Amino acid sequence: SARAEEARPGYHFAPARNWNNDPNGLVYYEGEYHLFYQYNPYGDRWGHMSWGHAVSRDLVTWQELPVAIPETDVQAFSGGVVVDWNNTSGFGKDGRPPLVALFTGHNTKTRIQSQYLAYSNDKGRTWTTHGKVLDIGSTEFRDPKIFWHEATKRWVMLTVIAAENRVLVWTSGDLKSWTMASSFGPTGARGKNWECPDIFELPIEGGKPGEKRWVLAISLGDSSVNGGSGMQYFVGDFDGQRFTLDPSWTGDPQWLDWGADYYAAVTYNDLPKSDPRKIAIGWANNWRYANLIPTYPNRGLMSLPRSLSLHKTSEGYRLYQAPVAEAEALRRDHSSAEGLKLGEASQPLPVKGGRAELVIDLDTGSSQQVEIAIKDAQGYQTLVGVTAPTGEVYVDRTRSGPSFHEGFPDRHIAPVDLKGRKVKLHLFVDESIIELYVNDGARTITDRFFRGGGELSWSVSARGGEATIETLNAWTLSDPRKK
Numbered sequence: 001s002a003r004a005e006e007a008r009p010g011y012h013f014a015p016a017r018n019w020n021n022d023p024n025g026l027v028y029y030e031g032e033y034h035l036f037y038q039y040n041p042y043g044d045r046w047g048h049m050s051w052g053h054a055v056s057r058d059l060v061t062w063q064e065l066p067v068a069i070p071e072t073d074v075q076a077f078s079g080g081v082v083v084d085w086n087n088t089s090g091f092g093k094d095g096r097p098p099l100v101a102l103f104t105g106h107n108t109k110t111r112i113q114s115q116y117l118a119y120s121n122d123k124g125r126t127w128t129t130h131g132k133v134l135d136i137g138s139t140e141f142r143d144p145k146i147f148w149h150e151a152t153k154r155w156v157m158l159t160v161i162a163a164e165n166r167v168l169v170w171t172s173g174d175l176k177s178w179t180m181a182s183s184f185g186p187t188g189a190r191g192k193n194w195e196c197p198d199i200f201e202l203p204i205e206g207g208k209p210g211e212k213r214w215v216l217a218i219s220l221g222d223s224s225v226n227g228g229s230g231m232q233y234f235v236g237d238f239d240g241q242r243f244t245l246d247p248s249w250t251g252d253p254q255w256l257d258w259g260a261d262y263y264a265a266v267t268y269n270d271l272p273k274s275d276p277r278k279i280a281i282g283w284a285n286n287w288r289y290a291n292l293i294p295t296y297p298n299r300g301l302m303s304l305p306r307s308l309s310l311h312k313t314s315e316g317y318r319l320y321q322a323p324v325a326e327a328e329a330l331r332r333d334h335s336s337a338e339g340l341k342l343g344e345a346s347q348p349l350p351v352k353g354g355r356a357e358l359v360i361d362l363d364t365g366s367s368q369q370v371e372i373a374i375k376d377a378q379g380y381q382t383l384v385g386v387t388a389p390t391g392e393v394y395v396d397r398t399r400s401g402p403s404f405h406e407g408f409p410d411r412h413i414a415p416v417d418l419k420g421r422k423v424k425l426h427l428f429v430d431e432s433i434i435e436l437y438v439n440d441g442a443r444t445i446t447d448r449f450f451r452g453g454g455e456l457s458w459s460v461s462a463r464g465g466e467a468t469i470e471t472l473n474a475w476t477l478s479d480p481r482k483k
């Protein structure tokens with residue numbers, strides 16, 4: 001339908017057609033960022049899971065490639081990829097390291113899930129499946145995330161036992177034979193499933209020089225903070241075998257994102273030594289309604305790549321997220337303003353169309369609520385707001401397009417530190433997705449939205465008093481698919 005195509009995002013990656021879910025095997029090799037993903041080559045609903053594949057040289061322009069790992073007697077569920085620099089697996093060729101993938105083979109008949117190995121000697125273009133390497137006879141054993149642990153000089157793999165809300169840690173010298181090292185969970189937020197675990201080390205911003213911690217990120221299939229699927233993280237230590245929670249942990253779940261559409265995010269392996277970042281990509285969807293979202297000819301979408309950092313705050317260690325700086329290359333038509341007084345009368349914002357970035361320093365003043373409205377020609381609207389008295393930022397999509405699932409229309413609230421009434425909003429809109437980064441990424445809200453038709457128009461207003469936009473910077477963003 002023309003309507004669905006109109007709402008198709010431009011600078012967020014999605015395959016040209018059909019269904020996709022989780023990002024898989026994020027790895028950098030020889031100038032290319034690889035993005036593999038759960039893909040159905042035959043339809044626009046979940047099924048026939050295979051690994052789709054795209055590559056990028058700049059994290060914003062993606063080229064879709066043929067299916068990397070097809071469905072065979074097992075479906076190829078989520079997993080990870082590493083560059084096996086020292087050829088520990090023996091799958092290298094002509095002195096060059098192989099890319100090695102560990103993925104879950106889901107046997108459609110028995111429902112047994114076990115871990116499979118595949119490798120590539122041609123920069124991820126074609127893959128040879130070596131076969132099954134780890135089977136514990138479980139139907140809930142999935143989502144291997146693998147990486148090289150420098151201190152112990154071993155490979156580490158995380159998997160889940162999904163229904164038990166457990167993460168298992170495994171180690172290996174050759175990526176083929178794996179020994180179980182420890183188990184973590186259940187704790188924090190629990191639900192039907194824990195999925196897609198990841199673990200990575202980050203320096204502490206605002207900590208002692210050289211201070212670092214490990215972050216364990218886990219996707220929760222249902223029961224998340226703003227409904228359905230979401231992500232939580234734990235901060236602690238990891239010695240190559242076992243993750244231990246930091247003594248500062250209070251037991252309260254820490255949510256990675258406060259919207260409804262950020263799931264299964266994992267980080268890149270093997271970024272160049274000159275790049276100290278941890279970069280994650282998530283699936284911008286929610287299992288509650290993922291199979292029903294009104295998009296065509298594809299269903300599923302990736303988030304912007306995000307750079308992660310860990311901050312020492314009065315409440316404990318907190319994960320912050322920022323859009324990668326590479327996204328600045330999308331900026332066109334800059335406009336700015338200062339000292340913009342806001343009141344009941346809504347004022348137009350200097351952005352046009354469906355692809356925009358806004359950076360706003362807001363003083364909420366005496367107002368009860370400041371609200372940005374993104375409206376279409378049919379009267380549908382998506383709202384981004386700040387409620388000063390309660391210290392909340394929200395995305396309201398209760399009227400974001402024709403209805404298709406009861407779980408979709410909702411208001412997603414994140415608590416924020418208003419620092420004496422002030423808040424910084426960094427907003428990305430791409431036709432039918434919003435990514436909102438609040439106070440330098442201390443909070444994020446990621447939500448799809450839909451519409452009835454026509455151009456989007458942008459305005460802002462304040463209720464219950466006066467507020468001031470201290471500075472506003474706005475850009476229209478280009479669509480890298482149309483270069």
Ligand code: FRU
Nearest residue numbers: 022038049077078142195264
């Ligand atoms: C997460 C997930 C994974 C699984 C994959 C199947 O969204 O359920 O646990 O490997 O999707 O497509």
